Amino acid sequence: MSLDFLGNLQRTDLCGTLRASDAGKHVVLMGWVNRRRDHGNLIFLDLRDRSGISQIVLDAELCPEGHRKGEQVRPEYVVAAVGKVRLRAKDAINPKMPTGEIEIEATELRVLNDTRLAPFSPAEDAIQNEEVRLKYRYVDMRRPEMQRNFKLRHEITLAIRDNLSQQGFLEIETPILTKSTPEGARDFLVPSRVHAGEFFALPQSPQIFKQILMISGFDRYFQIARCFRDEDLRADRQLEFTQVDLEMSFPRREDVFGVVEKFLQAGFAAAGVELPIPFPRISYDESMRQYGTDKPDLRLPGLTDVRAAFTDEQLGTLQIDSALPIVAFRIPNVGELSRKEREDNHPLFDLKKGAKFIDDFKRLAKGFPESAAKVRELAGASDADFVIIVAGDPAHHIKASDTKFPGRLSEREINVYAAAGNFRSELAKKYADRHGAFKVTEEVVAAAQSRADAGLVDGAKAFQPIWLTDFPMFEYDLAAGKWVPAHHPFTAPYEADMANLVSDPASVRADCYDLAMNGLELGSGSIRIHRKDVQQQIFASLGISDEEARARFGFFLDALEYGTPPHGGIALGLDRIVMLLAGAANLREVIAFPKTAKAIDLMADAPTTVTEQQLKELHIRVALKS
């Protein structure tokens, strides 16, 4: 059909904002045709923009030309409607729509653009086929749910930025093209045209730059920073992601906690959720014992030590390693599972941890009735709860350090706890409908989204943050036969533990901390090393020579020698925070143009090959295995 020009037409209102009080107002609305209902001489158009939907009425008698165009118009055409707001007749009011009391009596319709038939309609819920959603991302993001997610993201970011500014932090940008420091995650490299054979790296985080900003005396820095890591993707991991990154001078750990608690509270408030502060804390060892993970989900019951329910002889019969932890956990209200259901769950258990599980309580109760009863009692299980025991498997001996350090969990112990913790969270996901522990969060998210006033919804049960502290400074690398840092090498040890750096590395705790919420790692930070002598000691204890340290971090070590104040900081994943508050199951729902699990952009079709000329300029030759 022939299209109309916009001309001098100026939009007066957004579709979703009109109310009964606007009756009589002359308006010009512009947007996309959400749905069309053709009744012959009367046509209804649902016109949609980012604010919502208004019904346009095209009457053949009142507006013959507009009605004629309305017959040609199709869903997702872009149109402008000129007309008058009028109250609907009582029996024509639609209580399901915010604008359901009014409609626009059109006097003119301009068809600004037509459209190819989209593979799915933005008027409906998300389709299952995510491949198609991502390829036609522009159509997908027209859906109200996506519009809401990105508005939410904007508001959370704005609130955090504003709050950090109020807390005395300056936002300072750090380079995207920077130096590769081959530690930790794999770097994305960018070839230098000017310097043949040399490469920039995209930042995994602004870590070194923000520490230098402390040396520069900025005292409190933050940045909503894009970070890049060339590692495999997950539901909560993308190649590029955004961190709320901050660093402060002269802080104690508690000062960092206080800053984070305040800006998170502000961010949550922007999403309509009241987040109580301060957050609870737990040590790394305790978190492993109680939840089998360093990112515990406190909405469900944790692990219980059930060693006391068994005698050594019974453990022998059950072929359970009596020297390793024996824990039980329960998934509430799952009820009794059939043999088939239980077997379907078995692939969810990670066998590589040297642990085994007992999920057949009927059978256990036949052989060991008292133990079975005791386990359920210790775990606080009701009859409706599904209980599983996880313990070390002496028949499945994995490669792990046998060294046992006083006061620290051994690698084997950690493995058993981790196997239990992982099984717990997988089963919790699977039986979410039955235990209902996640529904609380969904309900609070829904209530916060639909709240009418500026009041906040209580988020205490729905969002459960927890600080993790007292991480070990070093891990024993069995293959290399030496102690390696569990964190980046600028993490400070506890002042009280510094004397043991060389003599007893196992006992040294790092002054670093993680923030977890609802089973997600939200962020991680530390107090940094600010003294050259301590830095040298750490490098020495790691077996890193002066030359090696200089080659890797030279410019930073130089900077450390020019009056470095004690400093520390943290970085929180903004995408994950938004994901939690949007009630989304993965990061792609809150990132406009995300990559797939195979690390490609289906819409832009990236990455791609480039021309020979481009490669030549960059002094690069591609060697592909045939």
Add this chain to the structure above:
RNA sequence: GGGGACGUAGCUCAGUUUGGUUAGAGCGCUGCCCUGUCACGGCAGAGGUCGCGGGUUCGAGCCCCGUCGUCCCCGCCA
């Protein structure tokens, strides 16, 4: 690199257990009709290399082998 789930019309799915005529439904789409719908309604119609390749068989959407893609998990992510 490893494990699991899925792949049938534009979309959502059934059909695969037990191989058997021309592969179905709903939504969407096209045309016609309709002045109060809002998931409008009515009538008619179009639309499929059952992801791809190979094999078994008289015969494959269904069985076997391989391969590709999407998702989830492990490894990895200092």
